[in-house]
Amino acid sequence: MLRRRESVPFAFVAEADRFRSNVTPPPRERASASQRFGSVLIGMTVVAGLVGSLLFGLPALDHTQSSAATQKSEAAEGR
Numbered sequence: 001m002l003r004r005r006e007s008v009p010f011a012f013v014a015e016a017d018r019f020r021s022n023v024t025p026p027p028r029e030r031a032s033a034s035q036r037f038g039s040v041l042i043g044m045t046v047v048a049g050l051v052g053s054l055l056f057g058l059p060a061l062d063h064t065q066s067s068a069a070t071q072k073s074e075a076a077e078g079r
Contacts, residue, residue, distance in 0.1 A: 031039075
């Protein structure tokens with residue numbers, strides 16, 4: 001088996017933790033007021049949708065109310 005003497009092409013990845021750059025990245029742009037308002041509005045819309053689906057879905061999932069209504073209707077039909 002032949003042995004290669006050259007280094008692995010991606011050997012620099014192993015040395016990445018030792019590398020320090022002297023170039024600082026540019027500062028992040030701050031979001032404008034309209035962008036912040038838009039993200040808050042989207043978040044409130046999502047939360048309102050979840051709360052609304054919970055409020056409309058809970059009565060349909062209530063087992064005691066639906067079984068009582070079924071028993072009353074069956075009793076009324078039997079008369």
